[in-house]
Amino acid sequence: MPDDLLRLDGLSKSFGQVVVADALDLRLAPGETLGIVGPNGAGKSSLFAMISGDLAPDSGRVVFDGEDVTRVPPHQRARAGMGRTYQIPRPFEGMTVFENVLVSATGAAGLRGRAAADAAADTLERAGLLAVANTRGGALTLLQRKRLEVARAMAASPKVLLLDEVAGGLTDPEVVELVELVRAVNATGVAIVWIEHVVHALTATVDRLACLAGGRLVADGEPSAVLADPTVRELYLGHALTVEGDVA
Numbered sequence: 112m113p114d115d116l117l118r119l120d121g122l123s124k125s126f127g128q129v130v131v132a133d134a135l136d137l138r139l140a141p142g143e144t145l146g147i148v149g150p151n152g153a154g155k156s157s158l159f160a161m162i163s164g165d166l167a168p169d170s171g172r173v174v175f176d177g178e179d180v181t182r183v184p185p186h187q188r189a190r191a192g193m194g195r196t197y198q199i200p201r202p203f204e205g206m207t208v209f210e211n212v213l214v215s216a217t218g219a220a221g222l223r224g225r226a227a228a229d230a231a232a233d234t235l236e237r238a239g240l241l242a243v244a245n246t247r248g249g250a251l252t253l254l255q256r257k258r259l260e261v262a263r264a265m266a267a268s269p270k271v272l273l274l275d276e277v278a279g280g281l282t283d284p285e286v287v288e289l290v291e292l293v294r295a296v297n298a299t300g301v302a303i304v305w306i307e308h309v310v311h312a313l314t315a316t317v318d319r320l321a322c323l324a325g326g327r328l329v330a331d332g333e334p335s336a337v338l339a340d341p342t343v344r345e346l347y348l349g350h351a352l353t354v355e356g357d358v359a
């Protein structure tokens with residue numbers, strides 16, 4: 112067994128009475144693909160925020176690539192190989208698509224000059240965004256914004272890509288395109304953690320699925336077994352798992 116790429120040890124976090132993480136343990140191997148489902152408000156985005164350093168846990172540890180990064184700021188975690196997307200895409204609206212990706216290549220990946228420009232162009236090609244390279248971030252369609260969100264994370268040369276509901280709001284054919292992109296990124300050895308309500312996108316992509324509820328992983332394992340799990344089914348009773356989540 113290779114060492115874990117990412118490990119959460121006893122991570123806890125509450126906002127007042129709302130418990131988003133309750134002594135949560137999680138391990139992710141290098142190159143592994145993990146999907147995360149859970150009801151709205153379960154704490155999925157907060158979990159990513161704690162992994163990436165945007166949110167400090169009340170207790171517990173985040174260990175990335177063998178280092179305790181619990182107190183390491185977000186930009187340093189990005190440099191260490193964490194690429195994340197945000198549930199609400201955050202492109203620099205006034206910058207072109209190319210410039211948006213260049214910011215990641217220079218900031219997170221630490222590249223300069225020609226090397227950064229080449230990396231940005233390569234990322235745009237892989238993400239299917241070359242045709243809109245000179246379009247302003249603010250002028251993109253939803254699919255293009257989601258692709259740009261993934262491209263910005265890819266340009267950081269991550270070891271793990273944290274995807275937060277990047278398929279939400281897309282049509283089925285658009286979801287298929289996004290799944291192909293994520294699979295292609297994973298094929299280069301990048302581990303994936305994908306939070307998503309569009310379950311068929313996850314089952315087409317991940318080897319492992321976990322369900323977060325009440326700050327705990329109530330199920331974690333082989334995707335079809337997790338989806339058949341009575342606790343998981345009960346959580347979604349009356350809510351089709353494919354329903355698009357709100358953008359909390």
Ligand SMILES: Nc1ncnc2c1ncn2[C@@H]1O[C@H](COP(=O)(O)OP(=O)(O)O)[C@@H](O)[C@H]1O
Nearest residue numbers: 126129131150151152153154155156157158359
């Ligand atoms: N910064 C914050 N301050 C207070 N409450 C928050 C904050 N961020 C999230 N929450 C609350 O924590 C809960 C989990 O939110 P979130 O992690 O966004 O859930 P999910 O992504 O699973 O829908 C929600 O009840 C939300 O309102």
Ligand SMILES: [Mg+2]
Nearest residue numbers: 155156198359
């Ligand atoms: Mg969320």
